[in-house]
Amino acid sequence: MPGAFLRPERRKGGNARCLTAGGIRGNPPKPRAGGGAKFLLIARGAGSIIDWKFFMRIPKTAMTAIAAAATAAAAVSARAQIPQNRTPDAPEAASLQQSIYSLFENNRGSVVKVYARKEAVSKDTAGNETHTTILDVGSGFIASKTGAVMTSAFITRGARKLWIEYDGRLLDAESVGFDPITTVSIIKIAGSFKSADLPVVVIDPFAEPVKPATVLVSISHEMGLAASPRMGMATGRNIEFGGRFLPTVYVRTNLPAPRGSTGGPVFSLDGKFAGMIVASLPEIGGSFILPARAAAKIRDDIMICGEPIYSWFGMLAKDVRDPANGAKVVVEFVAENAPAKKAGFMVGDEIVEINSQKVSDNTQLREQTFFIRPSETAVFKVRRNGKIVRLELVTERMASDIVKSAEANVAPSHRGAAPAQADGPKTPRGEGEKK
Template sequence: MRVKAAYPSSGPDDVPRVLIGTGFFISREGHLLTNATVVQKPERAWIEKDGVSYAADVLGVDETSNLALLKLRSLPPSFNFFHLADTSELPPVGTVLLRISMPLEFGASPSQGMVTGYESRFGQRFFPCKFMRTSLPAGPGEGGAAYLDLSGRLVGMQTFSLPEIGSTYALPARAALRLRDDLLFNGEINYGWIGFEVRVESDRENGARLVIDKIMADTPASGSGLAVDDVLLEIGDYEIHTLDDLRNAMFYTRVGTFTDIKVRRGGAIREFTVQVDKRPKNEPLEVVTRAPRNEGDGTPVQTPQEPPPEAMRLPFDAAEPSYVPSGSN
C-alpha cells in the first residue's frame, strides 16, 4: 500500500509537505513496515488502500537500517499480510526477485530483477548486517517496497539506492523481523555487543581470517574465556570468515541472551558461551582495529581503494520518497 506522512511547511507558502513511500502489512493486527525516511517524526501518517485513507501511528524507527514500524488505528475490511520468516538462509546471488511498489501516484506496480550481492558496508557507510544488493533501480515513492522470490516468499524490503549503477539495497526479511521485535516489545533498537575487537590476517594456505586483537575490560568477552589471538570460526548460527560475517552475526544476537562462539586456539577448536550485552552508543559498527597483514613478511594486504565521495550516495532519503502538495490527498 501507499504510505504518506505530513510535515510542517519549509517555505513561505505555509503548505505542509507530504512524503510518499511504499509499505506492506506484516500482521493481521495492522502492523506494517516502510522506510524511516518517510515517517521520521511527522505531524501525522496514514496509508491509502483501495482509495481509502487509514490513520497510522509510528511505533518506532531505526535510522541505521532505514526501517519504520507503524500500526493502523482502524483496519480495512480485508487485507493480506506477509510473514517475516526467521531463517538464516539468504537468497543466493542470481535469485530472481519481484518488487511490489507504489511509485509516485501510480497503483501497485510489479518489477523484476535479481540478487546481485550482499554487503554490510559501502564506502564509509556501515550497515548493521548484510544487506541484499539488487539489480532494481529506485524511483520516487518506492522506498519500503516488498521484495519477493518466485515462490511469493517475502525476502526483503527496499531501503537504500545506488543510483550510479541503477541498483538498490534491501533489508533481509529476517533482519526486519529482528528489528520489528525490538520496536514492538522494547520501543527501541538494542544492538548486541560482546566487547572484543579483531584484526584481519591472511596467508596462502588458509586465506583471510578474523583474529581477536583486543578484549575490553568489564565486558561479556572479558569473563568468557575468549583470548587475544583466538581465530573466530562461528558466532551463533553464522560462520565467520570476513568482517561482513562478523557484523551480520552480531546483528542477530539478542541482548540478554546467550550465544555460542567457536574459535581456533593453536591447533584446538574451543567453544564458549557468552551473554550478549547492549552495545554502548559510542561503539561504532566497525570492529577491525588495524590493517590486515600477510603472514611471513608482515606487509599490509593491498585492499581496493574506497570509492570517491560522488559514488557513495547512500543518504537516508535514498529510499526515494516523493514530495507532493498536501492538497493531493
C-alpha cells in the first residue's frame, strides 16, 4: 500500500534477512543503470508480493511500463480511500436553477414599488413642533385586474399621498382599506383603471399553509431597489411570538426581510402563491408570511366591505399538556351573553373538534376559527366529565372598535425613510430595472 512501513524480517528456515513493504519479499539487488531505481517505487505503490529476482530478468522497456501501471494503480487506490464531496447531479441542478429563474421571470412583473409620502412631527425640549415630509418605499403585488395592490399597512398607514411604480411608470394610488390585525393593506391605482394585461398574482382561497422545509422564493423591492428574489424555506408555524398571540397561523421562514420587503409575495417552487411577507424577524434572520388562504380572506373583506370582518366567539382557551393523554385545548373563560355562553360552553370543557376538524392545540383551533364568518354556525365537540358533548355556536361580528384598537401596532414608522420630493418620488433605475 502507499507509504507502507518497511521493516526487517527473518525468514523461517534461514538466516537471510528481507524487507517487508506491502508484501515485498527478498533482498533487493544493486540497481542497474536506468532501471533499478524504480524497484522500490513499484513495490511500495503496487502493494503486492514482488520477487526481486523476477524483476531483474524483465527488460528495461517492460520495467518502465510496469512502473507506470503500478504508480497509476496506487493513485487510484489512494483516491478511493479519501472521502469525496458529493455534488448534485448536473441535470437536476440545472433543472432547479431553471425553475427558480422561470418563477422569478414569470412573477417579477406582478411586484410593484409602493411609495407613501408622510408627515413626521417631532418636538424639541421646549415643546416646539417640527414637521418633516418624508417618503417611505415598500413592496406590493397586483391582486386584481382592476389595479388593486396588496401591500403592508406599515407603508400606507398615515400616508398623505400614495403612488405605485409599475412597469417603469409612476401611477397615483388611493387606499381601499387595511387590517390592523394582520397589517395587510389594499390600495388601488387611482381612477377607473383597468387593464387585461395586468399580471395578477393568483391566490388560492383554499390553500393550506406550506409545511416546514418547503423551499420558498420571495420577490420584493428591498431597500427600494429593483425587484429582487431571495430563496429560503419555511421553518415552522406560529400562533404566537414573543408573548403575543397572532390572529391566525403564520408561516415562519428563514427569508431575510430587509426594509422595503414587507408586502412582497412569496412563492413555492411550483409557482404557487404561498403568502405575503408581513413581518421581519431580524433576531433569527427570517420573516413571517401570512399564508395564502388568510391573505385571500383579508383581500376579499377589504375589497368588498372596505374593512376586515372578524367573528366573535366570546371565550378563551389554553393549551394543556397532559402526560397521560397528550396535548389538549381547554376552555378557561366564557364571556357573559357571548356566543359561546349561549351555545352552552363551560370553563373546563376540552375542545376536541370544530366543524369535523380534530383539535389538539390552540394552533389548530385558531386556524379554524379565523375563517368562520359572522352569523355562521360552528359545530364543536367537547369532552366534559368524560363524555363527548356536541355544541352549536352561532358567531357574531367582532366590534369595529376592538379591531381598530390594534391600529397602534401599525403606527407610521419613519426610521430610515427618505425626505420626500415636493412633486413626489423619482424613479431612478438600477440593475434589473425595466427600461
